[in-house]
Amino acid sequence: MTARVAYTNARVIDPASGLDNAPSDTGGLLSDGEFIQAIGPEIFSDGIPESAVQVDCRGTILAPGLVDIRADLCEPGAEHKEDLESGSRAAAAGGVTTVVALPNTDPVIDEVSVLEFIARRAREVKLIKVFAHATVTRGGNSDELVEMGLLKHAGAVTFTDGRRTIVNAKVLSRALKYAQAYDGVIMQHPEEPVLAQGGVMQTGELSTRLGLPGIPAEAEIIMLQRDLKLVEMTGGRYHASHISTAASVRAIADAKAAGLNVTCDTAPPYFALNELAVGEYRTFAKLSPPLRREDDRQAIVAGLADGTIDCIASDHAPQDQDSKRLPFEQAEFGAVGLETLLQLTLELRHNGHLNLPDALACITYRPADILGLPVGRLTVGGPADLVVFDPERPARIEPDRFVSKSKNSPFDGRLVQGQVLRTVVDGRTIFSAAA
Amino acid sequence: MSTPLRIVREKLNITQTELANLMGTTQATVSRMEAGQWEPNASQVQAVLVKSNSLGVDLTVDDFVLPDTMPSAANGAPAATGDLHFDHEHLLGIQDLSPNEISFLLDLSDTYAERNRTADRKLSLLAGKTVINLFFEESTRTRTSFELAGKRLGADVINIAVASSSIKKGETVIDTAVTLNAMHADALVVRHPHAGAVQLLSEKVNCAVINGGDGSHEHPTQALLDALTIRRRKGHLQGLLVALCGDVAHSRVARSNIYLLQTMGARVRVIAPPTLIPSGMERLGVEVFHDMRAGLADCDIVMMLRLQRERMEGSFVPSVHEYFHFYGLDYEKLSHAKPDALIMHPGPMNRGVEIDSAVADDIDRSVIHEQVEMGVAVRMACLDVLTRTDKSNRNGGTAP
Numbered sequence: 001m002t003a004r005v006a007y008t009n010a011r012v013i014d015p016a017s018g019l020d021n022a023p024s025d026t027g028g029l030l031s032d033g034e035f036i037q038a039i040g041p042e043i044f045s046d047g048i049p050e051s052a053v054q055v056d057c058r059g060t061i062l063a064p065g066l067v068d069i070r071a072d073l074c075e076p077g078a079e080h081k082e083d084l085e086s087g088s089r090a091a092a093a094g095g096v097t098t099v100v101a102l103p104n105t106d107p108v109i110d111e112v113s114v115l116e117f118i119a120r121r122a123r124e125v126k127l128i129k130v131f132a133h134a135t136v137t138r139g140g141n142s143d144e145l146v147e148m149g150l151l152k153h154a155g156a157v158t159f160t161d162g163r164r165t166i167v168n169a170k171v172l173s174r175a176l177k178y179a180q181a182y183d184g185v186i187m188q189h190p191e192e193p194v195l196a197q198g199g200v201m202q203t204g205e206l207s208t209r210l211g212l213p214g215i216p217a218e219a220e221i222i223m224l225q226r227d228l229k230l231v232e233m234t235g236g237r238y239h240a241s242h243i244s245t246a247a248s249v250r251a252i253a254d255a256k257a258a259g260l261n262v263t264c265d266t267a268p269p270y271f272a273l274n275e276l277a278v279g280e281y282r283t284f285a286k287l288s289p290p291l292r293r294e295d296d297r298q299a300i301v302a303g304l305a306d307g308t309i310d311c312i313a314s315d316h317a318p319q320d321q322d323s324k325r326l327p328f329e330q331a332e333f334g335a336v337g338l339e340t341l342l343q344l345t346l347e348l349r350h351n352g353h354l355n356l357p358d359a360l361a362c363i364t365y366r367p368a369d370i371l372g373l374p375v376g377r378l379t380v381g382g383p384a385d386l387v388v389f390d391p392e393r394p395a396r397i398e399p400d401r402f403v404s405k406s407k408n409s410p411f412d413g414r415l416v417q418g419q420v421l422r423t424v425v426d427g428r429t430i431f432s433a434a435a
Numbered sequence: 436m437s438t439p440l441r442i443v444r445e446k447l448n449i450t451q452t453e454l455a456n457l458m459g460t461t462q463a464t465v466s467r468m469e470a471g472q473w474e475p476n477a478s479q480v481q482a483v484l485v486k487s488n489s490l491g492v493d494l495t496v497d498d499f500v501l502p503d504t505m506p507s508a509a510n511g512a513p514a515a516t517g518d519l520h521f522d523h524e525h526l527l528g529i530q531d532l533s534p535n536e537i538s539f540l541l542d543l544s545d546t547y548a549e550r551n552r553t554a555d556r557k558l559s560l561l562a563g564k565t566v567i568n569l570f571f572e573e574s575t576r577t578r579t580s581f582e583l584a585g586k587r588l589g590a591d592v593i594n595i596a597v598a599s600s601s602i603k604k605g606e607t608v609i610d611t612a613v614t615l616n617a618m619h620a621d622a623l624v625v626r627h628p629h630a631g632a633v634q635l636l637s638e639k640v641n642c643a644v645i646n647g648g649d650g651s652h653e654h655p656t657q658a659l660l661d662a663l664t665i666r667r668r669k670g671h672l673q674g675l676l677v678a679l680c681g682d683v684a685h686s687r688v689a690r691s692n693i694y695l696l697q698t699m700g701a702r703v704r705v706i707a708p709p710t711l712i713p714s715g716m717e718r719l720g721v722e723v724f725h726d727m728r729a730g731l732a733d734c735d736i737v738m739m740l741r742l743q744r745e746r747m748e749g750s751f752v753p754s755v756h757e758y759f760h761f762y763g764l765d766y767e768k769l770s771h772a773k774p775d776a777l778i779m780h781p782g783p784m785n786r787g788v789e790i791d792s793a794v795a796d797d798i799d800r801s802v803i804h805e806q807v808e809m810g811v812a813v814r815m816a817c818l819d820v821l822t823r824t825d826k827s828n829r830n831g832g833t834a835p
Binding site for chain 2: 205206209211212213214281325327328330
């Protein structure tokens with residue numbers, strides 16, 4: 001059994017409750033076994049309990065462990081890119097304690113048996129908390145709905161065809177209706193596939209210069225607008241994944257104002273990079289959706305600042321060298337993101353767009369709440385899922401030192417501020433940075 | 436010390452100002468050339484040679500070059516008379532080149548073009564060197580042109596055609612590069628259906644790589660041969676108005692030509708149906724037209740592009756019939772350009788699609804065959820420059 005742990009000298013931030021306690025010798029957080037026993041500025045005023053191990057956080061920050069609702073863990077099917085263990089270790093190194101895996105595995109997660117396989121593997125690995133989405137359609141590419149009720153009861157967090165768009169309007173509208181019986185959220189990758197077909201980067205001057213086929217920004221808003229109409233029609237619960245354009249931010253804001261049950265997320269590349277990152281055919285910057293123009297990036301930042309965009313997901317998409325060391329058009333889409341999620345989200349704070357609690361909200365309780373997960377907050381009696389980090393410490397993103405099996409980061413060499421020092425899941429320290 | 440140009444001028448018995456007028460430059464420039472700081476370029480040398488002929492003075496190209504700057508003369512290379520550096524390991528695109536570098540390549544190509552018209556055109560400059568033509572895409576004319584260029588220079592030339600169907604996964608790009616690298620080629624000429632693939636390959640090999648066309652990105656030797664053809668006919672590139680007509684969206688030829696012509700001071704128009712104009716085209720500094728007659732008005736050069744039906748995803752134009760009606764070059768549309776406008780086409784032509792046969796075969800207007808001829812000269816120049824092992828030797832004479 002894990003003993004009691006006293007975290008002292010930490011600025012304890014819980015974005016969900018608005019808690020923000022300054023570091024002190026007398027206060028902090030006390031965990032007992034898997035759970036949080038006490039939080040407060042005076043809990044250690046009579047000294048640290050004798051049985052407790054002390055963790056001196058030295059003035060850094062203690063926050064709920066991060067929650068990532070979009071990540072490829074690649075198991076089963078593509079274990080050469082990532083597996084549950086390497087993905088869990090990567091998450092731990094990034095301060096992420098809960099990951100919801102995308103269902104684009106091989107076989108896809110469209111049956112209870114695959115879901116149970118994931119759960120079993122997660123228990124064996126026993127690092128972070130691994131949840132999984134199930135697909136909306138059988139095979140993740142058909143017009144036939146999965147057994148949503150059974151999957152939901154077996155633990156599927158929500159339903160998405162992952163990196164594939166649910167194109168068929170009738171199927172999506174049925175899914176939006178049917179899922180309501182089981183409180184299911186339908187999560188969509190909004191991209192009009194025909195308009196985007198063959199494209200590999202944002203359409204524009206740069207794609208013309210590079211001679212690469214483009215994907216217009218309109219491919220996203222066209223599908224999103226259609227989806228929002230279907231949400232209006234069905235009253236369903238809809239979540240738009242990794243939105244990347246100014247038009248999408250406006251559409252989501254309008255939908256929310258109209259009272260639709262809609263949420264959305266974005267991923268760090270879309271607020272920290274623009275199309276210029278493609279440069280001279282850098283395949284690590286080949287993403288889906290593609291990196292957009294600078295005004296889109298700024299709109300994403302503004303959407304995060306004003307709360308239109310609910311949360312940030314890592315969109316972790318590991319790709320091995322053979323999938324990326326190719327001519328740009330032939331290379332796979334995607335970038336790893338678990339280990340850089342916190343550092344890049346902190347940029348929003350360092351650049352003055354969000355204060356620290358609001359930035360943390362985007363990667364803790366807000367994504368958890370969207371999917372109804374009982375994580376992402378510090379509550380007495382709740383799970384001791386914690387991250388200790390120094391938000392100021394300078395660092396350079398060095399993919400060669402990633403724990404993930406794949407190193408495909410478009411942020412290679414980027415200078416950032418922020419360092420995860422300790423990651424705790426259910427009271428167990430699963431990651432601790434070398435001092 | 437007497438430099439070659441000073442000796443030439445003394446032989447001709449003219450003043451620096453007179454020589455400057457002859458060469459189309461200033462007295463100050465001539466003065467610096469005589470001081471050995473600069474060297475005359477090919478067209479300037481030609482101008483002086485023409486004059487010397489008419490004066491009955493016996494001069495050759497060699498009289499313009501310092502003896503110790505003619506390392507290649509011994510094995511028969513024409514004297515490179517540019518005064519410029521060419522400091523690139525590879526030729527991947529026109530975008531990487533400065534005006535000086537382009538002029539240098541054109542000047543050198545010019546000398547090869549002249550030489551190719553003589554019986555004494557086989558050289559031994561690249562004797563013992565290996566040139567590999569690596570074509571991941573079908574090509575007859577470019578591959579043959581490079582092959583001929585390599586052989587004219589005395590190199591061993593090997594052609595490798597990798598059928599497009601067998602590169603589904605594309606690992607072959609790097610794998611093939613590494614394999615060929617182990618065979619110690621001196622130059623690789625690469626064509627690939629995907630943009631950026633040639634650059635990727637160039638990062639994996641130790642030898643010079645020449646881009647023989649990559650996807651819709653660049654085709655630098657085509658732009659150079661087009662420029663050489665124009666320069667020889669019009670005498671200059673600066674100030675010309677050039678129309679590029681047709682499938683701009685899929686054309687690497689169009690992109691390379693736009694970069695080159697603009698770098699050299701020409702104005703470029705593109706004329707095509709809106710579906711064949713790529714996004715952000717105006718940002719490249721060209722004027723965009725959708726009407727042939729308006730677009731061709733006052734043009735000096737009409738450059739037709741091939742309708743690349745094999746690169747088209749979906750339907751870009753409703754029919755060939757409609758395309759020819761509005762965008763095919765015939766005499767009526769051509770009449771809107773300048774009366775002495777030249778007609779060019781990178782080939783292979785789709786007769787009756789983008790160009791009327793009568794126009795294409797008009798020996799007074801069409802320079803299409805000359806383009807092919809200049810292609811060999813340009814590729815000889817590129818192979819020559821890029822295989823020079825001594826980098827300091829890559830400037831034709833003294834450093835500026």
